[in-house]
Amino acid sequence: MEFSKLFRSLWILLAAIVFILILSPSKSSAQNSNLFREYIGALYNGVKFSDVPINPNDQFHFILAFAIDYNSTSSPSPTNGKFNIFWDSGNLTPQQVSSIKAQHRNVRVALSLGGDSVGSSYAYFQPSSVTSWLSNAVSSLTRIINDYNLDGIDIDYEHFKADNQTFAECIGQLILTLKRNGVIKFASISPFDSSQVQDHYLALWKRYGHLIDYVNFQFYAYDKSTTVDQFIQYFETQRSNYKGGKILTSFISSETRGLTPDNGFFTACKMLQDRQQLYGIFVWCADSSLADGFRYENQSQALLAKRNFYN
Structure with missing residues (x-):
């Protein structure tokens, strides 16, 4: 009789564990996706959402660059988490966010935090304390995100x-707070292969990786002499660093760094796609791509939609 009760209890416990495992999200299930992301607004050259081609068969994320917790570009000073808009807000307005999302049901819009610089100075991450920075950041970003009807955030502090x-x-x-409050639906990080940068982002990943939906790894920060084989090796290294994460491939549209579209980027992406490891592509940035008519954006989105991207 006692053995029967014990057996039944163990069976119930095992069933509960299996149930939890089935329902729990797992980063290890990452596979090919049709996610395309593009930064926009950092160079103030008048680019608009409507300028950028949008493939209806892809998930498409615009990322506004940047919101920074500094006060101005003329004599920038840090504000301990009080974020202000530093993208081209004259051409990328709340009304235009609403318009592009209404025209294209597959479009979401996020904002990126930090970036490389503000004015002629580096944009540093320098909180006075965790408590005060967090309180200010939640308040200021909630206001901006609600005003612009945004969907997510990207973390791109580099200093x-x-x-x-x-x-x-x-x-x-x-x-955690923005997701719990229903302010954002997704979050990404944008590290690159620098010891200081990786040190900070890997610490974040170790503690809060379960909350991070995408890793916008800046593969274009590598040297322009990068080969396809090297690119694949770099990708595998970052898959190991950010284990279980959705590591997006990337290129810079000015073609000044990294593996470029003309030198094998799409070949590398197709190799990853064949291995079920092409989790998405992102581009820095729409502002630079405007001049050539977004040729590589069209190719990227066609590849993600599994069309003939060479045409």
């Missing part, structure tokens, strides 16, 4: 005056 654990706690708690 730091805080240790990696402070960065991890501030950013991780920010993503």
Whole structure:
């Protein structure tokens, strides 16, 4: 009788564990997707959402660049988490966000935090404390995100005056709070292969990776002499670093760095796609692509939609 009760209890416990495992999201299930993402607004050259071609068969994310917790470009000073708009807000307005999303049901719009610089100075991550920075960031970003009807955030801090654990706690708690409050639906990070940068982002990933939906890894930060084989090796390294994450491939449309579209980028992407590892493509940036009519954006989206991208 006692053995029967014990057996039944163990069976119930096992069934519960299986049920939880089935329902729990797992980053290890990452596979090919049709996600295309593009940064826009950083260069102030008048580019609009409507200028960019949008393939209806892809998921499409615009990423506004940038929201920065500094006060101005003329004599920039940090504001401890009080974010302000530093993208081309004259051409990329809340009304235009609503319009492009209404015209294209597959479009979502996010904003990116930090970036390389503000004015002629670096944009540093330098909170006064985790508590004060987080409070200010949640308040200021909630206002901007609601005003613009945005869907997510991207983390692109590249310079730091805080240790990696402070960065991890501030950013991780920010993503957690914004998601929990229903302010955002997704979050991404945008690291590149620098020891200081990776040190901070890997600390964040270790503690809060389960909250991060995409890794916009800046593969274009590698040298322009990068070959297809090297690109694949770099990709595998970052898959190991951000284990279980959706690592997006990337290129810079000015073709000044990294593996470029004309030198094998799409070949590398097709190789990853054949291996079920092409989790998406992102581009820096629409502002630069405007001059050549977004040729590579069309090719990228066609590849993601599994069409003949060479035509």
